[in-house]
Amino acid sequence: MSSTPPPGWYRDPSYPLVERWWDGSAWTDHRRQPETPQEPLVGPRPAGRGPGRAKVIALTAAGAVLVAAVVTGVVVLARDAGGSGSGAEAKTTAGSSVTTTPSASASATWPSASASEPSADDPSVVEDELNGITMPLPDGWVRAENVAEDDVVMTTPGTYDCPGDPGLCRHGQVLSRTATASDASPKALARGDIADAMDTAFDRDGLGSRPFGGVTSHREVKAGTVAVGGRAGYFVRWRVTTAKGPGGYVQSLAFPSSVGSEAPVIVRFAFDAGADGPPLTDMDKITKGIRPIGDPATGGGVGSSIGASR
Known part of the structure; x- marks a missing residue:
């Protein structure tokens, strides 16, 4: 073999x-x-x-x-x-x-392989052409392949056996999509999206299975304004406890696109908790690194720090 x-x-x-x-x-x-x-x-x-x-x-x-x-x-x-x-x-x-x-x-x-992994300064990015943004691809992440959801832009490499219903799970994934409620504020969009983000990632999947045995509880650990590609956005982060496995974290980030009609964009993060999950700092790295396509220098602005305000 x-x-x-x-x-x-x-x-x-x-x-x-x-x-x-x-x-x-x-x-x-x-x-x-x-x-x-x-x-x-x-x-x-x-x-x-x-x-x-x-x-x-x-x-x-x-x-x-x-x-x-x-x-x-x-x-x-x-x-x-x-x-x-x-x-x-x-x-x-x-x-x-x-x-x-x-x-x-x-x-x-x-x-023969060397021990060092790709550096944090590697310029690799993923593109969301529909919403006109790019995101940095941190070390330990790969572009989305063989995933059921079309909106997923990056995942952690490989899969493992889900601790609940039979199936294959990933330790982390990030997706981006255009928000349907175009007249809502980033704060309203993020707070309205976070529960669905939790249910989709940790409660019941698209086939009706419960890969983690279902969600037993959640709590908010962080929320606030943040600049995304120079535009004022808002994020909400929850810690999720599941019936099986270590649980995880979900985050919903909303901000206006800088292209076309400037429709709002939702970026969802779903990370496993525990030693096998990606570091939570990757959520902040990806958020701070989002840029309009063709404008890699854009950054900062109103709410540029990821704070804990509500």
């Missing part, structure tokens, strides 16, 4: 000159320049093949690393001697040229 590599930085299969973050199940959009040379990791041995092929691949990879090291040494010596080597090509003693361009097969191997 084959196994997938653990989360980490690996050579990008589509562009081996950079490293790309593998979250353990899929490639993300986080990329960086390699910090140190990485040794390729030989993948699982196909069924019916003996161990000899794995040894050949390993020796071939080691030989490639050795050749690259020799070529690099030639280039450095040539520069020290006043040569005109460009760094991409070096002359050997026989007069032939040796290039350091990675071979096509390099993209098919897994380099």
